[in-house]
Amino acid sequence: MSGRNKLQKFAEVLQMPNVYESFEPTKPELTGVNGTKTDLRGRWAAEHFGNDRPITLELACGRGEYTLDLARQYSDRNFIGVDIKGARIWKGARIALAENLSNAAFLRTRIEVISHFFATGEVEEIWITFPDPFLKKGKENRRLTAAQFLKQYRRILKPGGVVHLKTDSQELYEWSVETLTEQPAVEILYRDHDIYSKPLPIPELATETYYERMHKDLGKTITYLRFRIGDGEILGGKGMPIH
Numbered sequence: 001m002s003g004r005n006k007l008q009k010f011a012e013v014l015q016m017p018n019v020y021e022s023f024e025p026t027k028p029e030l031t032g033v034n035g036t037k038t039d040l041r042g043r044w045a046a047e048h049f050g051n052d053r054p055i056t057l058e059l060a061c062g063r064g065e066y067t068l069d070l071a072r073q074y075s076d077r078n079f080i081g082v083d084i085k086g087a088r089i090w091k092g093a094r095i096a097l098a099e100n101l102s103n104a105a106f107l108r109t110r111i112e113v114i115s116h117f118f119a120t121g122e123v124e125e126i127w128i129t130f131p132d133p134f135l136k137k138g139k140e141n142r143r144l145t146a147a148q149f150l151k152q153y154r155r156i157l158k159p160g161g162v163v164h165l166k167t168d169s170q171e172l173y174e175w176s177v178e179t180l181t182e183q184p185a186v187e188i189l190y191r192d193h194d195i196y197s198k199p200l201p202i203p204e205l206a207t208e209t210y211y212e213r214m215h216k217d218l219g220k221t222i223t224y225l226r227f228r229i230g231d232g233e234i235l236g237g238k239g240m241p242i243h
């Protein structure tokens with residue numbers, strides 16, 4: 001435990017050179033250290049990371065286990081964890097600074113407006129790690145594999161860019177397989193409803209997040225889905241709920 005309360009963490013996050021924030025979904029503007037306005041759209045690699053390397057996003061990153069672990073494993077790539085919760089991002093950002101992981105950064109915002117912060121094709125791949133499954137009837141369009149999100153992802157992904165979903169929720173996994181199969185633009189590349197019942201297909205899946213540990217302790221199985229969003233039509237999606 002760090003001994004800090006949430007307000008102290010929010011204040012510290014503001015000072016961190018590896019965290020950017022945007023709170024107002026109707027007017028998405030990015031701020032950096034001490035609330036300084038900044039615009040990194042199309043310039044994340046050059047301006048924040050100081051290189052021209054590919055960018056991976058971790059959406060619903062929480063404490064950013066994937067962002068940190070991938071940054072440790074792939075020093076020739078850039079990673080950005082995205083979440084709305086400042087106290088969680090504080091934890092990941094602090095670890096990144098302590099370990100001098102200059103290829104890891106964090107963006108505190110709502111994923112509903114993610115395409116405001118990246119240029120077309122600026123992102124090479126997306127990981128979605130244990131997102132809230134929104135299982136209640138009528139909430140399906142808030143799931144991070146819903147059509148409205150697919151449209152945003154396609155805008156910022158480079159052509160052929162891949163999306164990975166790792167979740168404990170069999171319902172979210174099955175719903176995603178079913179709805180993505182019906183999307184003309186989407187090609188499902190790999191799917192598994194119980195990844196730990198056999199050797200892992202890719203080493204990245206070995207990274208364990210905070211929520212993953214909790215779900216495994218409860219005896220849940222972990223699912224994984226990988227898909228590509230191509231040129232075809234994306235059906236459905238009424239638009240962002242908070243626009």
Ligand SMILES: C[S@@+](CC[C@H](N)C(=O)[O-])C[C@H]1O[C@@H](n2cnc3c(N)ncnc32)[C@H](O)[C@@H]1O
Nearest residue numbers: 060061062083084085110111129130209210211
């Ligand atoms: C169940 S937690 C998973 C966190 C982490 N990936 C893990 O596995 O430990 C889901 C996370 O998604 C974030 N989240 C949910 N909806 C979001 C949204 N629309 N925009 C940004 N973050 C969101 C929450 O703040 C929360 O940290």
